Amino acid sequence: MGIDLQDQKNFLLDLFARISGLFRKSGSSLNSRLVLSHLAVSLVSIILMGIFTGRYIFQAANFELEHNLQDLAFAASNAIELPIQEAREGRVQPAFIRELLSRLFADNENIHFTVYNIDGRPIIDSQEEAPPRATRENAPEVFEALASDIGRGVSVRRDEHGDLYMYMAVLVQKEIEVIGILRLAVAMAPSLESARQSFLVMLLVALLIVVGVSLAGWVLANNLARPIHVLTQAAGQMEHGDLGVRVKPSGPQEMHRLAEAFNSMASRLQSNVNELRAFVANASHELRTPLTAVKLRAEALREGAMDEPEIAERFLEEIETEIDRLVRMVNDLLDLSRMEAGLGAGTKTPVNLSTIANEVYETFKIRAARAEVDLRLEVEPGLPPVMGHEDQLRRVFYNLLENAIKYTPCGGQAEMLLQRGSNHDTVRFLVRDTGPGISPEHLPHVFERFYRAEANLPRTGQPRGSGLGLSIAKSIVEAHGGEVGVSSQLGNGTTFWADLPID
Ligand SMILES: Nc1ncnc2c1ncn2[C@@H]1O[C@H](COP(=O)(O)OP(=O)(O)OP(=O)(O)O)[C@@H](O)[C@H]1O
Ligand SMILES: [Mg+2]
Known part of the structure; x- marks a missing residue:
């Protein structure tokens, strides 16, 4: 029944090793990690609880059995004190005492009794075949009772068929003189069986808890993983140029906020990109106008306007004006972009x-x-x-x-x-x-x-x-x-x- 301490330690170490192995194998998905960690924590706590409460359940069953047996033994020893005395004087047959005890234990069929003489010889027994003379080996409880202050001895051992028995020996005394020893024996199987059943029920409940906790872990993981998955997909779409993608906030509060932050980031990015596109389009358009004007004048000059000094002079003047305009615009654009990039801030x-x-x-x-x-x-x-x-x-x-x-x-x-x-x-x-x-x-x-x-x-x-x-x-x-x-x-x-x- 008792698991060796070393065994327990080895068992737990082995369990931890297996669980960490599982973690390694499970990859890094949030789902499996959360489910496994829930499973691991609940399994370990249930095993520890099982070891401690299991022991306690069996100890309590033993204790109760011992206690009941002791009450019965003392009561019976009192009841047979006088008959034993009379039997010693030859006035009563041992069969009478046997009858008396049988009646006393009529409700407890599975209790065997033996009355020993002070020298260890069995004189009365519930079974046809009397046990051998008491020795320290075959009936240590009898010797314990003789040696103890309260006149009681107990021992637990297996009989020749391998069944576990609890033996309880109490002294039968007339005043302070010991006139015999009453020993009761009871099979422990029924009480162990009921303890085992309580233990099994407890284990079953614990297992249900493990399943429940793992399920909760799974639900929680799904709840967390789904919005993350959606966000990852959306980020992937954005990476491929779809700036219009938005996600529907779901899951726990933090995920909600993350999704909202993602959406507002996406909107901001989209409007920045649109603004930038418009800016580039406008800038190129604005730059193209003076450049075209310059090109047209230059072409006209080459194609003959150069020969007419008045027109040539006017065209050159216009080219100069357009170039001034270009320079001014380029400078303005540079200033603007520097300003918007926060440059030129310097010390005020x-x-x-x-x-x-x-x-x-x-x-x-x-x-x-x-x-x-x-x-x-x-x-x-x-x-x-x-x-x-x-x-x-x-x-x-x-x-x-x-x-x-x-x-x-x-x-x-x-x-x-x-x-x-x-x-x-x-x-x-x-x-x-x-x-x-x-x-x-x-x-x-x-x-x-x-x-x-x-x-x-x-x-x-x-x-x-x-x-x-x-x-x-x-x-x-x-x-x-x-x-x-x-x-x-x-x-x-x-x-x-x-x-x-x-x-
Ligand atoms: N005082 C004003 N009275 C009437 N319209 C104005 C006045 N100031 C600005 N505007 C209008 O607002 C527009 C924008 O002005 P802004 O100064 O930004 O550009 P711009 O004067 O056209 O060019 P730049 O200043 O770059 O040479 C002008 O094109 C003009 O139509
Ligand atoms: Mg202006």
């Missing part, structure tokens, strides 16, 4: 915007006069400096003012205002003109790259822009933590403003 220094406003005003004064636009500058005194990059901020002023003068017809007005922002933590630069205004359908787009409100052509004599000026201004202001805005009414002029934070 305190910049006095009033100085910049004055410089830009001086630069445009002559141009405005030539264009017959009345240009005014108004700077609020005592404005604090803002932290930033002077060259970039000058560019904002320049681009806004350039537009105001470029799009305002002769006789119009343009004004530059530099003042504190409405909530006093910004400085606002504002350019207002009395030009044609921008229609509501164009207004939301004017800060986009290459966007031109086609209705608003620059005054004659002014070069046609490439639609990058405002987007550059916006990028710069946003890189400084500020905001840009515009308001306009068709026919009533336009106001652009840029708010730059003070700190």
Whole structure:
């Protein structure tokens, strides 16, 4: 019944080795790993539990049997004390005592009894054939009872047929004199059988738990693996260029969030790629126009225009203008991409915007006069400096003012205002003109790259822009933590403003 400690250890080591072998063989799929780990944990805990509770169940069964047998033995020994005494005096036949005991154990058929004489000779026995004289080998419990203080001895051993028996010997005493020894023997098989059945029921329940836990592991693994599988597939599709792929969030909360993050990443990527495509398309289109113009003039010159100095001079001038335009556009594009890549950030220094406003005003004064636009500058005194990059901020002023003068017809007005922002933590630069205004359908787009409100052509004599000026201004202001805005009414002029934070 008892498993040797060494055996148990070896068994457990072997089990661990097998389980880890299984893990190795199972590959690395989440499903098999989760199911196997659930299985392993529950199996090991059930085996450990089985070993400990199994022992306990059998010990408890033994203990109960011993206890019951002892109660019976003491009760019977009391009952036969007087008859034994009388038998010793020859007044009662041993058969009478045998009858008495048989009646006492009528309810416990499987109990055998033997009464030994003080010298170990059996005098009464439940069976026809009396056992041999008690020796330390064949009846150690009898000697234990004689030697013990409480007059009781117990032993468990197999009989000649190999059946396990529990033997309980108690002394029969008259006062302090020992007049005999009563020994009871009971087959242990029935009580062991019922213990074994309890143990089996327990094992069965435990096995059911193992199956349940493994099933739970499987469900859990599926729950986890499915969304991962879906995501992997979606990522694969994206790898092959399908940026429109989205996944349906499912599974546990974390997987939900992962799927949502994947979807928003995909959307972002898609819109970035679309934007990039549009940008490249626009840029090539914009570059192609001046290049074609240059090529046409060059061809005309080669095909004879060169011989007419006046035309040749005009063509060369036009080629120069187109090349200037190209250079400007390429520079703008470079600045824009540098700005959007976060380059040119460098360290910021305190910049006095009033100085910049004055410089830009001086630069445009002559141009405005030539264009017959009345240009005014108004700077609020005592404005604090803002932290930033002077060259970039000058560019904002320049681009806004350039537009105001470029799009305002002769006789119009343009004004530059530099003042504190409405909530006093910004400085606002504002350019207002009395030009044609921008229609509501164009207004939301004017800060986009290459966007031109086609209705608003620059005054004659002014070069046609490439639609990058405002987007550059916006990028710069946003890189400084500020905001840009515009308001306009068709026919009533336009106001652009840029708010730059003070700190
Ligand atoms: N003050 C203004 N009045 C009327 N329309 C304007 C004004 N400023 C800008 N716009 C319109 O907004 C468009 C975009 O302006 P933006 O400065 O970005 O480009 P651009 O002036 O055309 O070219 P670039 O500035 O690159 O030379 C312009 O094409 C024009 O149609
Ligand atoms: Mg412009």
